[in-house]
Amino acid sequence: MSGNFLTIPGDEPMQRRSRSSSLTNLISAFDTKAQSHTEGQKICAFSGQFDKSIKPTFSREEYGKPIPGSMTEIRGAEAQARVCTEMKELCEIINEYGKTPCKGLLPPELQSATKVISFGELFTIYTVISDKLVGILLRTRKHHLTYFEGEVLFQKRDDDVPVFLLMPIADIRQYCDNKALQARDQSHPCPNNSKSM
Template sequence: MTSRESTVAMETEKEVNSPAQCEGHTVSVKGLKENWQKWCSEHQRNQKHNPFSHDSRHSVGVYQAKLDYGRPLQGSLTEQRGQEAHTHISKEIKKLCEAIKTIGELKEKDGGDGGSNRKVIAVEFGKLFQHYVAISNKLVGILLRARKQRLVEFEGEMLWQGKDDHVVIFLVE
């Protein structure tokens, strides 16, 4: 080994064993290795409980569905964002119902299942679309969500501007 090669080898060894500077923080290879090992161990532990993992060492024999399956961890940012989105959508649905009350008219609606007719507020989709466009650009999505919550009723799966302008939307509330 030449003196030049030994000098380069010593400098490389110093760089590996001594802490490095990274954006004002001291980072050592040992610290990075420990963090990586910690992450790997945690990941392997989680994969043992993941029914979709290809890890053959499952610690759970038969997967039992939990009540919180498919829901974010409590207290996580994801849960917080979901709650905020739910609150926002609820406000949008409330605005939609108020808009229907404002521009709608009382009409007779068949009570269904042999019941008598009842008076409900109704509006045509085209009229609602023209009014609601000044409030929000998400009318169809909000209508679908309101129907899912049984606040409004209308025929068809989806409403299209122009094509479905004469479809009547009933406010159930």
């Protein structure tokens, strides 16, 4: 058997040429991907091909962030979306079990508060659901959904500290859902399909 292995009896020369060029393009794309992977392994401290002499360079915006499109970025976005869901659940609990605050006794910055609950009561309710109350509570305060005094609240010591819900629950639901959706959309490999998941 002689001749080019890409030739098929009865093939027109034009078809052979296009088949050959598409195979060449495929091989070229594979080689480029393989070369990129090899270079990436040289700067990854956890790979067997790590090369200490090669120093990765990052811009200010890239520093401390995962490589775009990587599984690390996708897992981080999913974690951020889960945190948004947990923030919403915590606010739902405050809304359900909290009481309407007396507006006349509140300082001006808390006039928008819709519900209030003591940390001790919230801790008792929330520990049945999750053991991450303090972390999620700090996150809700960072997003201006709740307010409480002090840096961190501790069980027993801060049981009487009031925790205020600063927005109506419908607004909080919408805010948290939008944040979760944004987190998933930013790093989802197929952005058009993320809404259907």
